[in-house]
Amino acid sequence: MLYTPSETAAIVLQKLRDSRPLVLCLTNNVVQNFTANVLLSAGAAPVMLQHAGECEEILNTCTQALLINTGTLTEQQADIMLTAAKAARAAGVPWVLDPVAAGVLRFRTEFCHKLIAEAPPAMIRGNASEIMALAGEKAAGRGVESANSSSQAVKAAVSLAQRTGAAVLVTGAKDYATDGTNTWMLTNGDPIMERVTGMGCSMGALAGACLAVADSALDAAISTAAIMGLVGERAAHKNTHPGSFATAFLDGLDALMPADLASFTRYNAVE
């Protein structure tokens, strides 16, 4: 690794702004609007589709990354997602798995395992319970929330990365990014981020945008955590309630400069 995590995040954000990657988001119905706005504010471009043929077509033409988020999974959507993941792999388009509520609900848990087996993602982003569940550990989620702290999931993240070849980003009060060999803890952020729906899910979409431009999936995971964390904690300074916080978050993401990341990203190597 040539750069520190803070330098990496600054470089990735600059590249993202320069190339404006198009990210195909196959995500849940609750967060589609917020996710699209997060990508636009970050400097990337979103596209959402619900038709397998159209997904294949766009992945073969003008898409730089794919997000698959299992938040409101249906049988039909699972078929589209599997088709899209395979098409992304074939086209060399990197993809991010956001395994919402994996471990809590059987259908989606099995589907996530199937995706990983048949068309492995470049990155997996989840909360502690989701990552632990995918790594085969006993986890304790409640609905879409983690009942484990992110630090409890570090070993599971490393093992999941080693087994799948994906970078793993565990998010929570502290974020951990690992490729199975190197692991970083990033500690920007604010608790209010958990009180706005779609904050985590849009992080998965931003991870896709970062994947499209970063030198490695680990760099993309580090950059995603750094960007969301720094923007979140800055927006929380002046906005202590969730409605105005969400607005300020989009504003702050738009205003974020690469140099801010270079200066204010807090990180530590994890042994």
Place this chain on the structure above:
Amino acid sequence: MLYTPSETAAIVLQKLRDSRPLVLCLTNNVVQNFTANVLLSAGAAPVMLQHAGECEEILNTCTQALLINTGTLTEQQADIMLTAAKAARAAGVPWVLDPVAAGVLRFRTEFCHKLIAEAPPAMIRGNASEIMALAGEKAAGRGVESANSSSQAVKAAVSLAQRTGAAVLVTGAKDYATDGTNTWMLTNGDPIMERVTGMGCSMGALAGACLAVADSALDAAISTAAIMGLVGERAAHKNTHPGSFATAFLDGLDALMPADLASFTRYNAVE
């Protein structure tokens, strides 16, 4: 009833904050994001699913209430909703019916009658036209809006409550909560609330959260009306346009204290 409506609302809000109930929301596509944010700002937790098996699974494990809202009903979604309502009854999880546009459109009207017959809800929340239609009276809705005032629907609400066993909450310029025996009018609120989409629908979700913690469905209905009304009128004081009003509403819901409800809820018993 040991407490006044204002005391009841204060107690219910405190319990909601203490226990943070998880509410499964099977609701329309237009309002999913706002509904999730209303639950989070109130202090509850949302989960949205679109798969019958996952609904049954979560209702049998970690869910404290269920909302069914017919706003963008499909045949497929109706099947999932009926399965969920039955699973909720079997699991002892209380559920709220929000019969959007019942009386205006045949498919959903018949479906609401079927739900009430086969898996009766603990609460029904609707505007005047919807409640009158479900009670078998002639109503005059236009799309998702009521063409009747809430006061015109009081008799229908009482009769619907008596027939179904559900508490009924009729919302409008004035709100009425009844269990068929006792009926209360609650008069907080502001007309701007009708100019933000999802304000009524998210009220149904909040009703679910209140049901999860209240001593009775009538207490939950009273508390729902009191919370939405007080937060709405306060947010409207300084925000006279709908964009900033919606943001201020979420902020104000987060800031609301039980003592505010005890002091500022306006109500009257209806003879």
Place this chain on the structure above:
Amino acid sequence: MLYTPSETAAIVLQKLRDSRPLVLCLTNNVVQNFTANVLLSAGAAPVMLQHAGECEEILNTCTQALLINTGTLTEQQADIMLTAAKAARAAGVPWVLDPVAAGVLRFRTEFCHKLIAEAPPAMIRGNASEIMALAGEKAAGRGVESANSSSQAVKAAVSLAQRTGAAVLVTGAKDYATDGTNTWMLTNGDPIMERVTGMGCSMGALAGACLAVADSALDAAISTAAIMGLVGERAAHKNTHPGSFATAFLDGLDALMPADLASFTRYNAVE
């Protein structure tokens, strides 16, 4: 044409506020909430449905306009949309086609051609690439974005209007409204509008509301461009980031007076 475009827009907004048309929006999942809020802030009323029978029923009773937007098209939704377009024609309800990403993706491009052939719309609103694609010209879209400027699409717009009988509204840095005989350029607006998801899609819904009250589809197209442009540029004056801009846009739409349009709409006839 008796009135200038600025006078026309003022008259149409006043009529819209007076009659509060109900617009049935069959639109994509990403923008449903924002679209509904744009219609409410403008003074119209939204309804969203996902069931063919319910669409027919509401078009035959209380609906003044229909929007069809192909953003997240599925096979099933295409069937519902075709049914709705035919029902609208039969009931004399004018409808707007918003052919999102036509020309980029085959399934929806063919579907748009089919809609135009079998149940022609009163207006087509699209970006330059979409309009050029529907007119049979070579276009260069990327996902949901245009890679052509709106001025490049003027000839295509005129030819599409002549062939289909619909008014065509091409939106971009400059907007062009044509009925195939008369063409107007409207130049209010601000680049930040492209950084908020749903701004273009909600323009299609507003076009429906304008169609419901305007004397001609060209008047409706002119008014739609004038309203969105003036509100957008005003909101951008004090809000330079997309989160607060979106909120200010809804506020400004609510505050907009017909006299503002009469005074501040910028337009030119196109020869």
